[in-house]
Amino acid sequence: MAHIKLTNEELPGIIGLLNHRPETAKPLLDLAETLLRGTSTLTSGEREIIAASVSYWNDCHFCHTSHAAAAAAHLNLGLPLIDDIKAGLPETPISAKMRALLNIAHQVQRGGKNVSLEDVDAARNQGATDDEIHDTVLIAAAFCMYNRYVDGLGTWAPQANEDYIEMGERMAHVGYGKF
Template sequence: MAYINLPNTQLPGIVGLFDFRKDTGKILADLAELLLRGPSTLTSGEREIIASSVSYWNDCHFCHTSHAAAAKAHLGAGMELFDQIKAGFPDVEISSKLKALLLIAQQVQKGTKHVLQSDVDFAKDCGADDLEIHDTVLIAAAFCMYNRYVDCLNTWAPEHNEEYVSMGERMAHVGYGKTIRATES
């Protein structure tokens, strides 16, 4: 049970929090929309993998699983993607650029002084440009905040990966900005 009284107890994770405080919810949903679906040379699937990975490293089940489901929807992947993200893609071919950006995201997740020039240089050597590095850091930092928001208020989350598939489809194909507006109806 959530630590605060959320009026709509049917809404899981951050969606219930967006509904509780619609003004901040709209801003946070719009930020997610821009970071994960806005213009970028990184695909939405790649950005969702970054968000899901950071959420996994932060032990935020709701955010990890919902964003893995969105990555699945964007990439047309199977259910095994959930576990591949957790494992760091040992058996799946992902680009060296995405691997390097995930290393940067992991450094961001560890703390504010962990990204080093050598991490950035490595990402550039793997083909990442300044905007992609910037956006990776911002996605990772934002998801550290989102994860804490969800878990520090003890929101509920569906347990099984399969329960997130339709949510991931909606996030991938309808978007985040509409999530808060859908709760207003």
């Protein structure tokens, strides 16, 4: 049960919050659509990994698991990706550039001023463009907000990874236009 009375108490995580306040849902969904599925040289799967990683570091189970499931759907990697993200991706082959971008995302999650020029240079040295660095910082910052929105209002979330398969598929292949 959320900390406030929602229009539909059966909807988990951010879905219940978006349903409750459609006027704020639209810009939040538009932002997610742009950040995670819009034009970028980072794949949607890579961007979902950033969102899922930040959400895990913020201890937001709903956002971590739903976005990891979306990453798994984009990358055809299956549910083991959800737990691999929690472990720092030891089993998932990702590029050195992606690891450097995840480091930047982690610094943003800890606090924006934790991102150093050395972090940015390390990402550039692995081939990251300024736009990819920009998008990584914005995804990380946005997901800190989304995580605090979901957890700050005490929403409920299914616990099992399997409960997120359909949601992840929908996020990956339909998008964020409507929940």
